Amino acid sequence: MAKLHFYYSSMNAGKSTTLLQADYNYRERGMETILFTAALDNRAGKGVIKSRIGIQTKAIPFDDTDDLAEIITSKMKTEEIDCVLIDEAQFLKREQVAQLASLVDLKNIPVLAYGLRTDFLGETFEGSQYLLAWADEIREIKAICDCGKKAIMNARKNKKGHIERAGEQIEIGGNERYISLCRKCYFEGISYW
Secondary structure (H helix, E strand, O other): OOOEEEEEEOOOOOHHHHHHHHHHHHHHOOOOEEEEEEOOOOOOOOOEEEOOOOOEEEOEEEOOOOOHHHHHHHHHOOOOOOEEEEOOHHHOOHHHHHHHHHHHHHHOOOEEEEEEOEOOOOOEOHHHHHHHHHOOEEEEOOEEOOOOOEEOEEEEEOOOOOEOOOOOOOOOOOOOOEEEEOHHHHHHOOOOO
């Protein structure tokens, strides 16, 4: 029975690496996958999923207006699809999570979504909120704070290295802009830059 899976973590935990490994495992067994990533995250190029350890692959870029079920069912007319993998799943909209859930339920295709649980203020993203609510399986990918505890928070730093406590929810960036911290270090404003 197919399931909707949500793999979440803070930044720098290896979500993209884990997604790319899952894709490799399906393909190694002769199964076909379809990969999506958020169009607004173009740090590695539009439609590219790239891990910090250097592996990467092409993916279909999605934005908040795309009907993912329509894209996938259209491809299914000419291609076999055994699994759907979504990177940067926090950027999905409620409707898109519903579309993915319907693919699982009606087409019996597993969907593996990978993303952040919360933003730099500790608030859930829309996509994460509905994946946490509707996913059949939810798994945390662990990251470590510089103090050694489990990192669960994403801190955004300014140019002086101080943690920001206000701003737009979405700002694309990597290690130069964000760090994963445990809750204690996050709320105490401790940074290790």
